Amino acid sequence: MTSVADLHRQSVVIDGCAPLIANAQGVLDYMAGGFTAVAATVSDNVEGALGTLRNIGRAQKLIRSAGDALTVIRSAGDIDAAKAAGKMGIILHFQGGDPIENRLDYIDAYKSMGVGMIQLTYNVKNRIGDGCEERTDAGLSRFGLDVIKRLNEARIVVDCSHTGYRTTMETIEASERPAVFSHAGVRAVHPSPRNILDDQIKAIAQSGGLVGANAYPPFVSGDKQPSLEQLIDHIKYIADLVGVDHIGLGLDYFDGQHPYSTDEEAQVFYNKFLESGEWSPASYPPPPYLYPKGIETPDKAANLTEALLRAGFDTKEVQKIIGGNWMRVFREVWGE
Template sequence: MVQNAAELHRSSIIIDAVCPLLDNQDMIADYCAGGLTAIAPTVGYWNGAQVTLRTIGSWHKLLRERNDLVLVRTAADIRKAKALGKTGIILHFQGPEPIEDSLDLIDAFKALGVGVMQLAYNVKNRIGDGCEERTDAGLSRFGLQVITRMNEARMVVDCSHTGIRTTLDAIEHSTAPVIISHANAKAVHPSPRNISDELIKAIAENGGTIGVVGYPGFVSGDKRPTLDQFIDHIAYMCDLVGVECITLGIDYFGGQSPYAENEMAMTMYKKALACNQWSAAAYPEPPYYFPAGIETPVGMPALTKRLVERGFNQADIRKIYGENLLRIYETIWGG
């Protein structure tokens, strides 16, 4: 079984769709060691266009200097990366602040390779409400225009961290599938950042996907969640809406163990609370230990082995690992 799992891992296209750990570009090495095919650095958070352009520029410089990396603009780029033994880089915004108040910036960032943009990050913005906002008012007039322009520019609409009504509005208005790149099932663990069965079904019915997260506060109430607790979210959502709708958005980040000392992690945590990016209800205090066995991206083969042991067949694991997102990317970005 171990040999079969190892070969399955080696031969699969594996995409982690949310990788804020890559704020430190040196961490690409850990993803490569874990056998990842394509990874998605968060190149836009809460800053405007100027700061975000500098971040994207640093990634384009790295891509120019390193022959082992490929900028992903289409699904074919990921397949090419796998065939050549390279690593695909998917540029991802966790929030719309980089576009400021300009629809034209959507086209500008798309031209620079940004393929995915979240509509909110926990709180209200010009587009709509985040998932931890006091209200849940849905898309604004500007938000409706953003969805239309993202569809026209062929940029993936991501409703992670986004309010329920805002997400349902996005699904209704979008002409392309809407995804949730990283969220777990609220029925398995009732974090405010996890999503209800209703929302999981709505995303699935619109042809979208939901990525399972390893951030411990979204996996379970345990400080050190187990690999099985992580897989429980995969199994639950597969049973609810089908394996074709489930992906990976593990969300490794620089504030977790072993990348951050406890003091540094606590400083980052207090800053996130102070500026309302996070709430204590959804984000417990550090330290943060990702599920045992996959504490870092290096451990990803352990997930493959345990999925096989849990009874997932090879075809389904390949879908969860990469084929489901490839379908989304091909639909929206092109082959």
């Protein structure tokens, strides 16, 4: 019988949202956790294209400096190759479409640089549409519709996370390829304004996409430190609603969480996002942020694999959740 450790080691493990990759210790912890590929946030929603170009350069420098340990991911086949070579793949990911500015051709430029997934908004309104923290919910702009079309043509995954309800529903309808919520919780399980509704989950599943289960503590439960079982409650809810083929991981480990930041550093990080208007106290309570017990940091990811088995998912279902479903979406959007 295959042990949990062997199952985790043999499986393709993908985190669809990994801003922690900006942290050197975070990179090591992801590698220690057996991740095959992670989606690193490289967008800069304040400085737009220029800031994003700097971030992409930093990510490429990180990959080069790691020698043979890291590799950039441009296709599903690259993830298979990374697994075979014992490397960890880096998927370049935007959390917000602001770096597109008002130029559709930037989408093609970003694709040529290796960007594989673009989230439309980050909580607030931009040229594309309304974010989920906005007062209004006006949906996609005309420019936003053009963005979806160009993302489809460029074969970049369309990410609806942090995006307003109407904007997500219109995006899913407009997209000719599977769309995703790279990292989201379920509103019916925990009523955070940032979590998504049942009809959003159903729509994303109908598109052929998935929801990446988000471990950011305030989206999991009302407890200061959620349990691993509370995170799995979100996964089980999605499985019951639309089937196990539409769940992935989008764990959302980040620099401002414990233990990567001191309490003082985390508070500075928090204040910056409150002042910018991108975070609201209703969705983002103050730090410290203690991730679910047992997977406090990404090096403990095998504990999630074990907990999924304990929750009643069989081996094949677990492999879909921890990476296989992401691979299916990537093959459909990026190709081999």
